[in-house]
Structures are given as structure tokens and as C-alpha cells.
Amino acid sequence: MRSRTREEVEQEPPITYQLDERVAVERFREPSVRGFAEDVLRALGASAEEARINADGVVTASLWWHPGQHQGLEKLFRYARRMRNGGIVPDARMTWVRERPAAALLDANRGLGYVAARRAMDRAVEMARRVGVAMVGVRHSNHFGIAGFHAKRAADAGLIGISMTNAGAEMAPWGATRPILGTNPWGMAVPRAGGRDAIVLDMALTQSGKGMMRWLRRAGLPMPDHWALTPAGARTTDPDAAMKGPLLPIGDYKGYGLSLITDILTGVLTGSLFGAQVFQDDENYDVAHTMIAIDIEAFMERVEFEERLERLIADVLGAPPIDPDKPVQLPGQAEQERARHRLKSGVPMDPKTVVRLRALAEDLGVPFSLEPAREPTPPQAG
Numbered sequence: 001m002r003s004r005t006r007e008e009v010e011q012e013p014p015i016t017y018q019l020d021e022r023v024a025v026e027r028f029r030e031p032s033v034r035g036f037a038e039d040v041l042r043a044l045g046a047s048a049e050e051a052r053i054n055a056d057g058v059v060t061a062s063l064w065w066h067p068g069q070h071q072g073l074e075k076l077f078r079y080a081r082r083m084r085n086g087g088i089v090p091d092a093r094m095t096w097v098r099e100r101p102a103a104a105l106l107d108a109n110r111g112l113g114y115v116a117a118r119r120a121m122d123r124a125v126e127m128a129r130r131v132g133v134a135m136v137g138v139r140h141s142n143h144f145g146i147a148g149f150h151a152k153r154a155a156d157a158g159l160i161g162i163s164m165t166n167a168g169a170e171m172a173p174w175g176a177t178r179p180i181l182g183t184n185p186w187g188m189a190v191p192r193a194g195g196r197d198a199i200v201l202d203m204a205l206t207q208s209g210k211g212m213m214r215w216l217r218r219a220g221l222p223m224p225d226h227w228a229l230t231p232a233g234a235r236t237t238d239p240d241a242a243m244k245g246p247l248l249p250i251g252d253y254k255g256y257g258l259s260l261i262t263d264i265l266t267g268v269l270t271g272s273l274f275g276a277q278v279f280q281d282d283e284n285y286d287v288a289h290t291m292i293a294i295d296i297e298a299f300m301e302r303v304e305f306e307e308r309l310e311r312l313i314a315d316v317l318g319a320p321p322i323d324p325d326k327p328v329q330l331p332g333q334a335e336q337e338r339a340r341h342r343l344k345s346g347v348p349m350d351p352k353t354v355v356r357l358r359a360l361a362e363d364l365g366v367p368f369s370l371e372p373a374r375e376p377t378p379p380q381a382g
């Protein structure tokens, strides 16, 4: 595939994940969103602890991301379907299969992915505090949600966290058209001193996902031509034409390589499914995750690390921006700022999602307790 010329890049449609007026959203008070998600998960059979962890995950996703990225409460429909058909087993008995001082393997026994990943990262943190660096694999799991949520768990405990998962095949090997690998996201979180937001790099290994493509299609907007291919392998800016084609990796063949290695570190290494088999059987997704925790003090005194990190960050943020209205940002900065804003202005949701949530609540006999946010906010405010 040839690279685009500078002219072509400049002609690309401007894409922003900021909410805009083309597809309206409704906003709800965060505590009511959290409470509602917990009620739904409880009604589906999750224990109180599981419902709390999983609701925290989907609410965090709704606070961080654009509703079109489809990681927030939108995921409850899939969880509901699969908790009912046995693909996700609520309150599953998860078991430790292998244990060494710096490595362990958890069998999630088809339990909730958010819960399995939480247990794995907590175990990695506990081990890393003793031995310096620890890695925990998880097999026979389910969708673990947003990778940054799990990595940040380690950063909140003062360690560096890395989390990754395999996922359903949506990316073709570089130069091919048939999807074999997943979006296989990575979360990497680094704690900062003085109560500053952690650095949280949280990214799929594809340029974008089908959710955002659907959102642009509804908004009548074109997509950048490096997001996805038509099923025949042609570049396109028409989200519709690429809906059945493969997603393109970040960094061309390098992103494909990262996705392949991620599947090796997750699916292959833990004994779960890998490649095109993951996420295929609705009753047995058999997803794998890998959590890594790094204790900074295994390498140097914490204050020294913090001082060195802040020097690097100052250099990075001090780089002159191309556009003075767009200052340099750190990974995870926009999401964490957006979350604080949404805690006040309300959690934005696609009205179609709200209709479906109402129907799900009715079906489960759960009160539809989402409370509209009081103050309408300008759409550009995120």
C-alpha cells in the first residue's frame, strides 16, 4: 500500500472525537448512571462486588470516550445477552492455575472480563511490590472493556501498569483482506507525583473502530481513508463501503506486528483462543488478557523517578505547537479532563442507547433510574 502524499493528508476531512451537533446526545447525572448500571448487572446475576467493578468500568468508559467509540453503557446489551445465554457466567469461580513469584495464570472460567482483569491486575501489583515486576495472564475470559481502566488500577497504587487483551478478528494481516487479528488494545499507565493525573495511554491497535465509523455514517460525515478498507482491499472515505471490510492497523505494518505479538502474549501464551477464533462463539468468547505491574522502587527511589519524569513531561509539553490553539497533550489527559467535566455536566449518551436501556430495564424489572443532567452544556464542551 503506498503512503499518502502531503497534499492528500492535508485534504483529509477533519475528524474530531469531540461531540458535535450532527448527532444529538442526552446527558445524565453520573451517580444515577453508575447506580443504574449496577442494578442491571445485579439483575443479570452479578454479585454485588462484580456489579460494582463492572459498572465502574463502563461508567469510566462513558466518562472518558465519545459515545460512538461504544465502550460505555452501550456494552450492557452485549453483556446482558451473553449473561443470559451462558457465554458470561456471573459470579464465576475463577481459579489460579499456575503461580510463581513473578508470574501467575488466572482461569476466569467464563466470568466477567472486567472482574477477571481486576483480579489479575491486583495480583500483579501485589506480586510486583514483592519482586519488582510481575505479569499475570488470564484465560477463558470475556470482553475486559477499556484497557486503560486496568492499567490505571496499578498507577493508582503507585506502580506502572500495562494491560492488554486479544479481541474479535477485525484487522487483516498487513497486505491481506481477511481479518485474522483483533483491535487488541493496550493500556499503559504511569503515576505522577502531587496528585497529578496519571499518564494513561489507552489505545486500540487499529486506527479506529466500527463504532466510530457507524457514528460518522449517521452524521453523514466521511472518514479518513486510513481507517478501514472495503472488503476487496481498497481505501475509502465512505464508512458504509468499509463496514464489512478490515480495519487498518495503527502505523501500517508496525501496528499489524503489534497486534500479532499481543495475541501471542495473550491468547497463545495463556491457553485461550487466538486469531480469528476469539469472540466467534457467542456462548464461548474465550478471550485472554495480560496484566503487567512494575514497581518503580525496584529501579530507583520514587522521588528521583518523579523528578526525572516531570523533567521529561516539561520538555514534551514545552514543544512549540504547530497550532497555538492546540497545545501539546499527554496521553490520557483529554479523557481525564473530560471525565471531570462530565461529572458536572452529565454523562452523554446516544438517544438510541437510551431507548434500548429503557427496554432492557423493563425486561429485567429494574427501575429506569437515569436522571437527566440539569444544566444543558454546549455540545463542544465534551
Ligand SMILES: NC(=O)c1ccc[n+]([C@@H]2O[C@H](COP(=O)([O-])OP(=O)(O)OC[C@H]3O[C@@H](n4cnc5c(N)ncnc54)[C@H](O)[C@@H]3O)[C@@H](O)[C@H]2O)c1
Pocket (backbone or CB within 6 Å): 017, 065, 069, 071, 143, 144, 145, 146, 147, 148, 165, 166, 167, 168, 183, 184, 185, 186, 187, 200, 201, 202, 203, 204, 205, 206, 207, 208, 209, 328, 329, 330, 331, 332, 333, 334, 335
Ligand atoms: N476490550 C476491547 O476489545 C477493546 C477493543 C478496542 C478498543 N477498546 C477500548 O476503546 C477505547 C478507545 O480506544 P481508541 O484506540 O479508539 O482511543 P483513541 O484513539 O481515542 O485514543 C488513544 C490514545 O491516544 C491518546 N491521544 C489522543 N489524542 C491525543 C493527542 N492529541 N495527544 C496525545 N495523546 C492523544 C488518548 O489519550 C489515548 O490514550 C480504549 O479504552 C480501548 O482500550 C477496547
